[in-house]
Amino acid sequence: MIPNDPFPSLQLTAAGQLKHFLTLDGLDRALLTDILDTADSFIEVGERRIKKVPLLRGRTVVNLFFESSTRTRSTFELAAKRLSADVLNLDISTSATSKGESLSDTLLNLEAMASDMFVVRHSQSGAPHFIAESVTPGVAIINAGDGRHAHPTQAMLDMLTIRQHKGGFEGLKVAIVGDILHSRVARSQIRALNTLGAEEVRVIAPGTLLPTDVEALGCRVEYDMAAGMKDLDVVIMLRLQKERMEGALLPSEREFYRLYGLSQDKLALANPECIVMHPGPINRGVEIESAVADGPQSVILNQVTNGIAVRMAVMSMAMSGQVAERGQNQAAGEQA
């Protein structure tokens, strides 16, 4: 577990602007709010007939996915395209690394293609940091999920969804339920909720699916779901990451669903206006009942729409920070 990042300043310019987006650690409430506000403007763009703005026209964004993902990769791709960037999708499992090329050599080659941004997903925690440290100045790195460490764009799209439905974060009680142990999303969500001023963040899970010292992230642990659902405004279900399970962490899926699955009965214990979220892909009948996933309190599909807007915001802000850092803003002419 990485409660605090060793290089929080790596992603900010001297003036405090975003230039990479690696983690939510070290980002203050004002900056997170800027991201949400900018994303709001991109939501409006997504409602137009032509859902495209020319911000990143002529720039090249490389989706560098060392670990497969359909939803995250496709929303990053769509986000980049809606910013008018050229997008290169690199599925590393089928490319040069399997022929023995090192990560550094792969990156050098991509930089030689005049890339402006790498969107990185990697099974190793810290891989995007490593790339950000070694990359040519001017190239922005966006973390699309690294190991068990962080998934900051997912957390920010969740925050955007919460803000849309709840108006803000003050006084909110939010629970994250399920496989916290394997979840980089949960780590980023807890960080974001605390930074944005939620009243209480709870994690609800069996002890075997909780990281040690999870309270240090800024949350309260609840092992009993019925108790944990009380007074909730937001419940975030996590996917049971079967592919990451080693050993006997769970008695059975059926047992897990009985204790921690979100059924209509359990949801009825929360506030009547409690919204239901899930980062997807959902395992119906494993962590969530279909009637809940498709029900009136579910905002799961809003999360997907918001994912595009948040990624457009983060990409344009990071590119903007890179521009500022290159000092090209000295010839600032006022536009009128």
Added chain:
Amino acid sequence: MTALLNMDELLDQLEAGVRKHLQDRQIERPALIGIRTGGVWIADVLQKRLGLDEPYGELDISFYRDDFSRLGLNPRVKPSHLPFETEDRDVILVDDVIMSGRTIRAAMNEIFDYGRPASIILATLIDLGNRELPIHPDVVAQTLTLKESQRVKLRGPDPLRIEMRET
């Protein structure tokens, strides 16, 4: 420098100019769009003065500026809001001040992403000259020539006033 008209006179000029244009072009139901921030304030006044029932649109051109490579993104960008279809509409595009013409280019690009308007009339309160693009307003309340050290800015929305300052 010529003396600046007072705000009521400026707005009278603008309204009269817009009315004449609408009449000449036989436009009965224009769609009003203001460019944030000053242009929106002017659009608000024009909507009332022209007696238009339809709400006006607000355009934030931050995503369409041509200087992203030098300045980056405006951190205070807000969503644009057009409460009507622009397709086949006669648009009155309103801004407070025109100089280089780059804002208007960006605004027109943005409007076309909502649909293809039948026409666009450009109305600005003040024209400072110094154009860098072949863009010319159809209606101007006052043309001003500033010294290099002078800046002009619309303050508002209530009351609206023109602020002149030396740099």
